[in-house]
Amino acid sequence: MTTSTDHDSATLWRDGRPVYDRGETVCVVGAGPSGLVAIKNLRECGFGVDCYERDTGVGGGWNWRHDRSPVYGSAHLISSKPFTQYPDFPMPDDWPDYPHHSQVLTYLERYADHFDLRPHIWFGTEVVKVEPADGMRWDVTTRSTGGYGAERTHRYAAVVVANGHNWSPSLPAYEGLDDFKGKVIHSSAYKDPAELRGKRVLVIGGGNTGCDIAVEAAQQATRCWHSTRRGYWYAPKYVFGRPADQFNDAVLRLRLPLRLRQWLLQRTLRLTVGDPRRFGMRRPDHKVFETHPIVNSQLIYQVGHGGVAPVPDVARFRSYSVELTDGTEVEPDLVIAATGYRPRFEFLAPEALAATAEGRPRLHLHAFSRRHPTLAVAGLLESDSGILPLVHWQTVAIARWLRLREAAPQRAGEFWAGSVAKEPDRRWTGAKVRDTPRHWFEVSHVDYLRALQKMIDGLAGAKA
Amino acid sequence: MRLIRFEDWAKPIAPVRREVRSATPELDEGKPPVLFVPGFGHGAWAFAEFWLEHAAGRGFPAHAVSPRGHGGSGDTPRATLRAYTHDVVQAAASLPRQAVLVGHGAGALVVERALARYPARAAVLAAPVLGGWATLGVALRRNPAGTLPAIFGGRLRLSRRQLFSRATPEAVARGYVERLGRASARAQWQLLLHRAPEPAVGDPPVLVVGSPDDRVVPASALTRAARRYGGAPLLFPGMGHDLMLDARWREPIDAILDWLEKGGS
16 A cells, blocks of 8 residues: 655656656545545555545544534434445444434444545545646645645546535525524534524525424424425325335336326325325425425424424515515524535636536536546435445446556547547436426436446446 | 345345354454354354354454354344345444455355455355255255255255264264254245346455365365356365364364465465
8 A cells, every 4th residue: 555645756847846646546535425435446446545535534524523514413314224325335234214414424434444444545634726637647736624734736547526515505695684683594504403492493495404404493493484495295204114215116116107106106195295285385396206305204294283384485684584485574583594505626627527607517427527537526416315325336437447447548448439428418317307506416316327337337348 | 236226225134133253363463354154054153163263363353143043143034045145244344344254055155145245355155055956966865854845945954974074073063963953945945046146346356165075065066166256166175064163174264264364366
């Protein structure tokens, strides 16, 4: 293992600064769930790996100690274990169907130790710049987190970006927000239900986080309004006594047409959850599977107990109240905006990821840069199930692609030209998913894994 | 490599109390943990007899798991090979470091399947019973009375003569045979009729060890098994099927550990 970079002599230069050559080593940015599995699978394919992690531990967003972690005290998984664990490292079978976020961190820490990944990670080091260099290689400039110390640049054969996309809060620019005298926080700053006690709380956002916080507010706050843009399908965590996603996949397995599946699931939801209009919620303006799934058994229960008042979207903020789109006004002390996150890749030039003006990267399989065969992004996905299995196979494909490129450049070139470079942007979803930033990276796990399977098989075929 | 795994997703195996026996070296030398998987009827006890302590004595953290319905583990009705595989993968993933899997007898068949769900550091198939009609033929010829009921879902009774060489004292061998339990009827049938295992993940080196005088696994089956992994079997003539309990138990375990120390290739 070669992780000590201090002894490498700098023979390369860039802008008057030395560049330390790391040979065939691959650089991984971030040691969250995507970074860890990237290290493991690259190592399994025989690559040396240097991973840079800005925080002091593994786990990324799942590590609640990290200042950028979005998890709150009560956060539990919304996909059951089989959909959440890495496919080659199961979670303990005596854990519950839907583990707590601290268990996910324990799981990731155990994964890192089991496969001995920590020696490859440079903790407390953040990546400042990733720039293309000669020979399709990459110069990665790093420094200590917080900007202390000198910057150093290393040259790598390839870069796998796994910096996550749920850490940079996105807050809509509401009219009059600055004049509002109450407290406004983004859900990423919400940690503990005690913050809600005795307050009148407005929760904005119908995503999974918004629903979770609304449920907690129902139990802790004096009043809770829950504002959503539209009506949603609220999937319960259990259907017919089984985790809902396991039931869904038992249906998926039958390979029924999408329309029939949508009808079947909507029927099931109508029977088990009921008509949302009866609870004063709006009727979904879309079919099921057309938005990111919301899994929450308790929201409707709390609405039924009067703890949560469902209200429409926010129109504008006033000094002491918030006006809603239906003209009514509510007077909260605390507004929690569960309005999601934006992906950010400050260390990369936008054209490297072929990003649009809005900042949406356009990548093959949401992972491979078409312009740079040695640049890949891991984990930039939103899925209708857990994300770890998808990232696992993504990084297997990345590692095998890089391996093929090194072993047989000619065939690798043909493979790239044939099945990556020209492949148009696709959505790996069966249903027609809403075209909002929330759904930029939305995939259906079966459609997406089928596409990855094709690529991995193609790589094996090109190798033979 | 199969990415779409509806069975794993939609029908996860129910958990059950699991017996894992361990012997760990006094000083951690950084050697990989070894997880032993017993064959049908046997439990973790079969390895706890000699091999665990011996491996620990040579610096390897050694563990043995009893698949459900075996040894001290709980049981679930109609356990399948998939359920046994689940138990092995769970035990392997619970170890602090990437493990070596050692399967004996039909446990080797389970290990082959576990390799498709867990990237083991290396794997050893000891006297592997990989199933098929030839296995049944041999068993029927050697031990018709013990084998025939198994075809109808009864218990597969292995005899002392099948499992042990003459070097093992008769009373000792009888004691071991009395401790044998049974695999589920389903798993017994699956021994004959099962789909080929999915390819191993992580491309681990695989060693096959056995005895040409094994009365359960013919030498030709050992050669065939080893050839699948691009090698030749390591043979210990004169030993019975139960390599870990036979009078000369020390030789095969030493050979396995030597192979691991050389980097397992």
